[in-house]
Amino acid sequence: MSKVIPLDEAVGQFVRDGDLVYAAGFTHLIPFAAGHAIIRQKKRELVLARATPDLIYDQMVAGGCARKVIFSYMGNPGVGSLRIVRSEIEAGRLEWEEYSHFGMISRLQAGATGLPFMPMNPTAAGDLERLNPNYRTVKDPYSGGDVVVVPALNPDVAIVHVQRADADGNAQIWGIIGEQKEATFAAERVILTAEEIVDETIIRSDPNRTLIPGFIVDAVCQVPFCAHPSYTQGYYDRDNSFYLKWDEISSSREATASYLDEWVFGVSDRAEYWEKLGSAVHDRLRIQSRVSVPVDYGRY
Amino acid sequence: MADYTSSELLTINSARLLRDGDTVFVGVGLPNLACNLARRTHAPNLVMIYEAGVIGAQPARLPLSIGDPTLVSGALSVCSMYDIFAFYLQRGNVDVGFMGGAQIDRFGNVNATVIGDYAHPKVRLPGSGGSMEIAAWANRCYLLTPHNKRRFPEKLDFRTSAGFLSGRAEREAANLRGGGMLAVVTDLGLLEPDATGELVLTALHPGVTVEQACENTGWELKVVPSLRTTPPPDPEELRILREDLDPQGIYLKGSA
Numbered sequence: 237m238s239k240v241i242p243l244d245e246a247v248g249q250f251v252r253d254g255d256l257v258y259a260a261g262f263t264h265l266i267p268f269a270a271g272h273a274i275i276r277q278k279k280r281e282l283v284l285a286r287a288t289p290d291l292i293y294d295q296m297v298a299g300g301c302a303r304k305v306i307f308s309y310m311g312n313p314g315v316g317s318l319r320i321v322r323s324e325i326e327a328g329r330l331e332w333e334e335y336s337h338f339g340m341i342s343r344l345q346a347g348a349t350g351l352p353f354m355p356m357n358p359t360a361a362g363d364l365e366r367l368n369p370n371y372r373t374v375k376d377p378y379s380g381g382d383v384v385v386v387p388a389l390n391p392d393v394a395i396v397h398v399q400r401a402d403a404d405g406n407a408q409i410w411g412i413i414g415e416q417k418e419a420t421f422a423a424e425r426v427i428l429t430a431e432e433i434v435d436e437t438i439i440r441s442d443p444n445r446t447l448i449p450g451f452i453v454d455a456v457c458q459v460p461f462c463a464h465p466s467y468t469q470g471y472y473d474r475d476n477s478f479y480l481k482w483d484e485i486s487s488s489r490e491a492t493a494s495y496l497d498e499w500v501f502g503v504s505d506r507a508e509y510w511e512k513l514g515s516a517v518h519d520r521l522r523i524q525s526r527v528s529v530p531v532d533y534g535r536y
Numbered sequence: 537m538a539d540y541t542s543s544e545l546l547t548i549n550s551a552r553l554l555r556d557g558d559t560v561f562v563g564v565g566l567p568n569l570a571c572n573l574a575r576r577t578h579a580p581n582l583v584m585i586y587e588a589g590v591i592g593a594q595p596a597r598l599p600l601s602i603g604d605p606t607l608v609s610g611a612l613s614v615c616s617m618y619d620i621f622a623f624y625l626q627r628g629n630v631d632v633g634f635m636g637g638a639q640i641d642r643f644g645n646v647n648a649t650v651i652g653d654y655a656h657p658k659v660r661l662p663g664s665g666g667s668m669e670i671a672a673w674a675n676r677c678y679l680l681t682p683h684n685k686r687r688f689p690e691k692l693d694f695r696t697s698a699g700f701l702s703g704r705a706e707r708e709a710a711n712l713r714g715g716g717m718l719a720v721v722t723d724l725g726l727l728e729p730d731a732t733g734e735l736v737l738t739a740l741h742p743g744v745t746v747e748q749a750c751e752n753t754g755w756e757l758k759v760v761p762s763l764r765t766t767p768p769p770d771p772e773e774l775r776i777l778r779e780d781l782d783p784q785g786i787y788l789k790g791s792a
Contacts, residue, residue: 262588262617263603287617288665311662313601314564322660334649336668337587338621345618357626359672360698360710364664367654381711411608412588414617469605476600526609 238403239456240433244505246455247273250393250425256283256306258344258391258423259292262414263313263474266292266466267397267429269459269506275299276500285391287340287415288313291465291482294320297330298492299500304331306389308340315479319486334368335386336361343370343389344415347422355383394423396448397462399470400438401430405453408445411469417447426452429459431471442531461510464521472521540769542723543788544777545741546680547573548769549721550634553678558631559583559624561670562593564602566680567634569781569788576776583612585630587666589620598782621666625673628713633674635667635717639692640679642734642755644699644717646671647692654694664696671697672712676719683722689754700733707733724749726766730758739764 241249251257251274259267271292274282278300284293285306290313296302298320305321310332312318324330335343342354358373365371365384376383396416401407405428409416420426428448433456439446462468465475465482485491503509510518540548543566550570554560556579562571572595575582584593588603592612599606608614615623624630637646638661648667652658671677677699681687699717700707707716717735720727726739736758737749742765750757782788 263601264588264605307663309662309665310660311665313603315600318662325660326657328656334663336664337617337666338626338669341617341621357673358710358712359668360701360707360712361664361668361671361695362698363654363695364649364668410614411605412590412603412614414589414603417616418618467605469608474601474604479600523605 239405239450239453240403241455241457243269243273243429243457243459244277246427246457247277250427250454251279252392253279254281255392256285257393257395258285258419259395260286260414260416260419261397261463261466262287262412263290264412264414264466265397265409265416265463265468266290267395267462268292268464268466269462269509270395270427270429271296272500272509274301275496285389287337289318289321291479294318294482294486295496295500297321297324298486299496302330304333306333308335308337312479312483314476315483317483319483320492333370334364336364339371339386341415341418343386344418344422346386346388347390348418349421351388353385353387355385358382358384389422391419391423393425393427394419395427395429396420397429397459397468398448399430399468400432400434401428401456402434402436402439402450403456404436404450405448405456406436406439406446406450407448407453408439408442409447410445413447420448420452425454427455427457428453429457429462431460431462431468433458459506462506464510464513470523473523475517475521540774541788542682544769544774546721546723547777547788548773549726549741549766550678550680551577551773553719553721554579554582554632557581559585559629560632561585561587561625561630561634561666561674563634563636564599565787568599569777570680572781573773573776576780577773585620585624587620589615589617591615591624598786621669625669628673630670630674631676633670633677635671635677635679635697637667637679637696639687639689640681640720641689641692641699643701643703644720644729644733644735645692645695645701646679646697646699647694648696649694651693667697671699671714671717673714675715677714677717679717679720681720681722683724683749683752685752685754688752700729704729704731704733724752734758736760737763739766741766742768
């Protein structure tokens, strides 16, 4: 059954005010187009969870969509501060809840596998565990030693970008696979965006590469270049110069507002956004191909 | 006047801490350069692991972030974020972790979270990322930093990751599998833990004085009797850094 609908419709239907949203992707495959659609549709009071909020949540916070962020590394990767989220936190205008990477991803792992919590070995760091009551220390019933536990995270909605999916949402990812699978299995509702919608036979030709089965996906949206300024492995490069430029833009309220006016509210969808970026940017992000050697699954 | 920058000095001295065959949890910036330099000099079998889930990376260009696509193409393996922290780090398959952070104290504990009060931050920093686990579970941890009182305070505002806590005895009691903060490389020299876990000055770079190191440390810095001078960067190390690894001088031009 086809679940293919336009991204705006998927966001309208599956993202609700007050939702806990997990837009997945560790640097790779970050679904910026969906973030922009959420800003355009003026969703409010969202709780935005991501290991690295990245520019997508900086922009959504600037767009007035969030009441709270949940994260484990709040920086502009490789550049420095994530200025909007940081200044909202420093000003006391934005709630936050914080973990280490392993704590954050363990919460998703528990949520994705139907467990109430996940155990981790102690790190003895102390301060974060003292200040975030979701960290608890319990006894290992076998050895009697301490283990640190964090509760399951089950987002209301996960948004996941992939290289290719079929119309039912069976999805394949390669490159950095971060926490897409975990976010998808953990969430109540799932919006999938894909560079390409392909025939089911292509998915079936390489089943080991399918991280997400269609039957847990609610909407499939074909959104080429969805991840810019993040990237899609094998499709286009990370726009590092935009990550550097955002450091400047986000240091002024006026520049941030005019960025959103021009690049989020000023376009109707991702296709228009990509067109507006222009051929110089397209050329800069174009990559050469490096294909893997095909594997033989055999005929049985 | 030395014919190298303080960033080059930090990078080269960090590279020399790596051993052939080490698996290293690499960060971006200078640690990334240090690992690539080591791989091209004395440690050709270094395995570079990135917390984004890449194992055995051979980056063809300098990655801006730890999730750059160049880390993936040609790597040995790519895994999920859960797997990299659980199978690799927690299980004990990482030899070396490079730490970052704004403050480090005399026992190698690091603050990467906040300046001021946590609930009402004066300066909100990025936070732990993977450092809480790296500090606890990597066999050896190293940190590269400019040497000044702001970076080496008497007391941390927040303890993001564990060094030797209040001393080696407390870390041992905590039963962490990793060996803790084993070296801090600065633009002035090298600090290493003594028998109690306190970071003491064990080496100075050429031309640096003990007074300079002490004046730039927020606690009363102890100096070992057998204080060494680090060998100056050799021309081949500088050539690889400047010509092959960072030809545009993105990381190496300035001071650290």
